């Protein structure tokens with residue numbers, strides 16, 4: 001099966017195919033055909049033979065620092081399952097930090113969130129510590145935060161295009177179900193899985209229901225979703241930004257680090273660092289005339 005080089009830019013600079021051909025040539029490969037997936041935004045070049053995808057992509061990234069590059073097999077390129085993280089992936093920012101802001105505790109909470117997402121501290125302990133700081137918060141604040149979220153550019157198009165082409169789309173989050181339910185409905189995910197904050201007399205108790213949704217839960221959700229859909233992990237796309245996304249991203253046939261924390265970025269071959277979530281569609285070979293959904 002041949003490989004393709006997909007390049008995504010905002011916009012793509014002129015002559016980029018010559019740079020790609022030069023890099024491919026250094027690996028003894030040459031492009032045999034090219035296709036624009038989106039005018040001035042995304043193009044793919046099909047190579048004559050297979051090379052070391054990771055090495056070629058790294059070299060291209062060095063040659064084209066503002067461009068998102070993926071080197072992928074054309075076999076099974078369109079994925080049949082999407083597992084997506086929510087905070088800092090489908091939506092901008094971390095919802096737990098916004099909840100803490102309502103209590104004037106954003107600085108303390110966000111410092112812990114940052115370390116947890118970098119993988120520097122244990123996820124569950126970090127979650128428990130931050131949820132405890134939310135004790136007493138009016139539970140309706142969660143709905144206010146959920147309604148005020150900023151969606152990542154391309155999020156709706158990614159979910160709706162994959163769903164329209166028959167993929168099962170699941171939102172899986174170490175955040176909270178009262179938020180993921182809103183995001184699921186807004187973006188068109190089939191289901192969602194997240195942590196549940198305990199409420200008493202309309203106020204948060206400061207505890208999350210056990211067992212918590214962590215990295216292992218995300219991986220298990222990927223496996224369960226693939227099995228229920230009757231496909232293998234090779235047919236799955238997993239995307240996220242944090243350390244707790246790493247196991248599901250490593251297990252999926254197409255694992256994408258989206259504007260990710262350093263540890264995840266270092267461990268993940270396919271990355272979106274400069275452009276938006278539509279890149280995950282272009283990587284799969286979707287052209288603009290196949291993409292559905294609004295501008296979100």
Ligand SMILES: [Mg+2]
Pocket residue numbers: 085086087088089240241242
């Ligand atoms: Mg995240």
